[in-house]
Amino acid sequence: xxxxxxxxxxxxxxxxxxxxxxxxxxxxxxxxxxxxxxxxxxxxxxxxxxxxxxxxxxxxxxxxxxxxxxxxxxxxxxxxxxxxxxxxxxxxxxxxxxxxxxxxxxxxxxxxxxxxxxxxxxxx
Numbered sequence: 382x383x384x385x386x387x388x389x390x391x392x393x394x395x396x397x398x399x400x401x402x403x404x405x406x407x408x409x410x411x412x413x414x415x416x417x418x419x420x421x422x423x424x425x426x427x428x429x430x431x432x433x434x435x436x437x438x439x440x441x442x443x444x445x446x447x448x449x450x451x452x453x454x455x456x457x458x459x460x461x462x463x464x465x466x467x468x469x470x471x472x473x474x475x476x477x478x479x480x481x482x483x484x485x486x487x488x489x490x491x492x493x494x495x496x497x498x499x500x501x502x503x504x505x
Contacts, residue, residue: 390499
């Protein structure tokens, strides 16, 4: 059974940092493209792809608003992908959801498995 478990969310002030973790089990993690998406609670819009990293370790995507502030990385030995978020802004407030895909595409429709998310709130 595939399990994707996010952690590390919380409430911080603008300018603060958080590190999200996503641990995967039940999959050959080393073969997966891993991604972080986010969705604003109560917003029915499609989830936004924040960052993606291929099984090779190549980072294939950052959404424009997080470039230079967020870093995605993976540790295959721990079946875990991370999202380091620095200089957080109120507009980063969202549910952050981890996803896995066998495809090398960073798009919601190509993700095979999803976690339930971890909430990040940026507020002064």
